[in-house]
Structure formats: structure tokens, C-alpha cells
Amino acid sequence: MGTLLRVRNLITSFNTSEGQVVAVNGVDIDIKEGRVLGVVGESGCGKSVTSLSIMRLLPKSNGIIAAGIIEYNGQDIVQLSEAEMRNIRGNEIAMIFQEPMTALNPVLPVGEQIGEALEIHQSLTLKSRENRLRCIELLKMVGIPRAEEIVDEYPHQLSGGMRQRVMIAIALSCHPRLLIADEPTTALDVTIQAQVLDLIRQLKKQLGMAIMFITHDLGVIAEMADDVIVMYAGKIVEEADTYTLFTNPRHPYTQGLLASRPDKMKRDEKLHCIRGMVPSPLDMPPGCAFAPRCDHCLPACYQAMPRLKDIEPNHRIRCWLAEQGCNN
């Protein structure tokens, strides 16, 4: 299978009043056709900024892709003009947002918001019969009952789960080959979460698109992803297929994350947590960003940032422990 998206050494930074903040620092990503890549990490680790960089939707005023290539289908989209990029957005790469409550326009009926994408990318005039039929078909595809009526309803008339289904319908309206789902279930309650995940998985099978699934929920990753990237402070710290990552995590941060899950806890046991805080992006330690919080810290950790090193086929970690050949 071919590589659909190839990101190399992506560096995205923001100009803020306190100085330049590097939010994504040298990230490499490969997404193969039809595969699901999970991206995990805590808030502020650069997951969402990575996805916005791929869509080229960084805030114009201060966000810049400082370096790197983002190759979609063999074409570097960092170099594309805004007009060429608009052709890719929604058509080739679509996005599902985190908050279904705010990601739909409150004053437009949902049908119009789906139809809009069809109008731009498939030249079906908005409010035409075919456009409307397509919208209803899409709503049915995402499992919305009474699609013929819902198409004329406004977002405030729908529940959170329904709205997220509408968002998915909008994203899939033009059959994108890559879907970026930025925490699509975080704002939903647990039962709805399961339904929406089921839907995404089923639609993926049906339409054969690749998905970049961003979340901080390891349970969701275990269920959805084929491969996983763990990010910390703007860098990838571990990369493996899902099974390997969950059975044999090698980076101390990943190990900490997995140990912090509440599911295997006994009653009255204290929840494991990773001590300390994520360092401020304005004040990164010189060596490994995780070193101050790490239990296996070596002197080298404070000196320089380790490379992302292959330790097994398809399993790479960024850690001095691996560099120096110790096994933890």
C-alpha cells in the first residue's frame, strides 16, 4: 500500500508576545492508504497543531510552518498556493472537530452546511435537488434517523451525538482519502462515544480512507488505531503498531501513561501518575524534555535530546536508555 501522507521534520512555531514558541518540533509522520494512525499525548504536546499544519489552517497572524515537508500523494503541500490548498481541504483531506456544539454554524440548517462542501468540490449547486438528495443520503449513511426532516433542522435542535454525526457527514461528503479526527469523541458522553467510534470504524471500512486519529484517550486508541505515535512537548517520543505499544511500551513516558490508566486498579489503591508538569514551551530544558519527570533519568538526559531510534522493526523511541543500549 502506498504512503498517502508523508511528513518530514515538521517544525511549527507561534510568535507570541513572550517570544517564539515551537509547538511542533521535528515531527515525522507516515500514513499509509487506508490505515488508522493514532496520535496520543497530553494537552499542549502539539497533536492539534500538527493536524492544523497538515491542513495549513494555522492562525494567519502568528502561526508558521518554519521548516519541513508535508507530502500528500507525492506533492509537498507546504508549497501550494492558498487556492490549490482550498481544493485539497474538504475534498482530499477532511477534518472532524472536537466540539460538535461549536463546530456547526448555529444559524444555518444542517443540510446547507453539508451541501456547501458538495457545491465547492463537486459543483452541485446549493439548494438544487441533487444536492439535497446527496445530503439526505449522507445523513442516512452516518445513521441519522428521519434524515429527510433533519436536513432542514438547525444544529440547536440536535443532540450532541447527532451533531457529531452531522460533522462526520460533512467531512465525508466529498469522499476524502484522509480524514483527520481531532478528538472527535472527547466532548461526548461515553455511550455516544462508543456509537461514534463504531460509526467511524464502519465508514472507514466502507470508504477505505486513511484516518489520523488524535486523542488523549488511550482506550480509544487501542480500539481504533493500527499504528500509534506518542507525542511529548512537540516531539514524537515513541512510535509503534498498536499491539506492540500496548504490550511492550519502551519509552518511560509511554510506560507512565499506560500505568496511569484507572482500569486495572483495585479498590482503595492510589492512582498512578507521572510526577511533575509538562515544561513550558518557552522554557524547555536543554536535554530530553521529559527528563525532569523521568524515573529512569541518566546524566546524559540533561545534556542533549536523544534521536528517535529504531529498537525493533517498526518500533522507535526517543530515549537515552535505548541509545546507550540499556534495557529497562
Place this chain on the structure above:
Amino acid sequence: MGVPISQTNRRLEQGLSPWSIALTRLKRNRMALIALGVLIFLVLIAIFAPFITPYSRDEITMENKFQPPGNGHLLGTDDLGRDVFTRLIYGSRASLSVGLVATSISMILGVTLGAIAGYYGGMADNIIMRIVDIFMCFPFFLMAIVMAAILGPSIYTVMAVSGFLSWPILARIVRAEILSIKEREFIEAARALGLKSADIIVSHILPNTLAVIIVYVTLGIAGGILGEAGLSYLGLGVKQPQPSWGNMLAAAQSFRSLIKHPWLWVPPGILIFITVLSINIFGDGLRDALDPKLKR
């Protein structure tokens, strides 16, 4: 077992578009409805003026001058023997059309420039907002008088002057609204779909500011009518023989008419008062109806 009324009401609102919700809420506001009725009545009078009065607008009969109300002249006659009632209802045409046209000018300018400034920000914003600041420094009447003096008094001058002097406020309001709306997630979602900036402004942002614009525009019409009255009163607006409420009020400039002929200036004064009051009450009602935060 009956369903409580409040619950059925809520369910009714659930199934409606934002506009029909606003309409239902407006219908519950009796003052606003009365005001709307008055305004519709005035507009109808202005449109059907020739059918309402037997006299023609500028018909001069010198022997009948300064007739008090009665004797076939409902509101008496003026210094040239013209029927005051006739001139009053023809005058509503001038006053109302000045209000409408002036507000349209200020709406087109204000919304376009405000939207550009708010959405694009940066240079465009800076330039437009400095122009707004400059315009806001001009005292309205002084500017209006100077412009009317240069362009010559006519109804079109009044329209242009009120229109071009009142857009900056609307531009500021629209800009502020857009600044907050463009940061909302659905705008980002629209961009992620590949929409052009112009499409995003027209189909996603402006519909969200419509409520504010409608309310401001309604109130702006009242401002236009008052501006017309003021300028025409000073003889810089609508020119005789065309009547307007403002230039009819000018009769009060003569001390003799002020004391002895109140039928010349009381009726236009009352009409201006009623019209502006109705517009303001209706505008307030609209604001309450369109404000989603006041969900009752």
C-alpha cells in the same frame, strides 16, 4: 392528563428556525406590536397620500391663509393657504424615505467596511478603523450643515449626508461582532472544508451578525428621520414647495406663528415624535426577540 403549557411552548420552539423563534417572541411583546402597527399605518398613509386627501399638495389659495382647523381643512391652512393635513401626509413621504435611504447607505457602507476590517484584520482593519475614528470626530450637525451648504439643500443631500455620516457606528458594531464570530470553531470548520474567505464572510459570518444589524438599522431609521427634521428645519434639507415634517416645523421659527398658529407646527412635531418613538420601541422589541440570551 394535560401537558403543562410551558412544556408545549418549549417543544414548539424546538422545532423552529432561529427566525421563527424570534417571530414568536416578538408576537408576545404587545408594545412592539402596537409600534409596528403605527409604523405600518404611517407607511400606508405615505403611499396612498393622493387618495386620502381631496386637496393637491401645493395648491395655493391666498385668500384662505392661516385658516384654523375646521371649515373643510382638517388641520387648517398655512401662510400660502395650503392645506396642512395634505402637506403633512405628503411630508411623511419625504421623512420616511430619507430615513430609509440614509439607513441603507449607512448599512451598505458600514456592513461592508466593518466586515472587511473585522475579518481580515491587520492593515485593512487599521486603515478602515482610522477612517471611522476620523468620521466619529465630526460633530454630526456641523458637518451636515457644511455639506448641505456646499451641495445645496435638497432631499438627496439630506439622504447622502445622514447616510455618509452614520455608517461608522455600524462599521464598529459589525467589526466587533465579526471579531468574536471569526474565532468560533465553525469558521475553522468552514475553512477546513475549503471555503473561500469571501464565502465564509457572506454565508457563515454575516448571518450570525444579522440580528445586531437589523436592530441597529431599525434604530438608524429613527436617526435619519430626526436628521432630516433638523436639517429641513434649518432650511438646509427638503426644499419648499416639497413638504417634509422638518420644513413644516420651520413655521415655528416665526414668533407670530409660534403663538397664534399652533396648527402649523404642532402636528408635524407630534408625528415626528410618534414615528421616532414607535421605531425605537419596535427596535427594542426586535432586540429582545433576536437576542438568544434572553430565552424565556
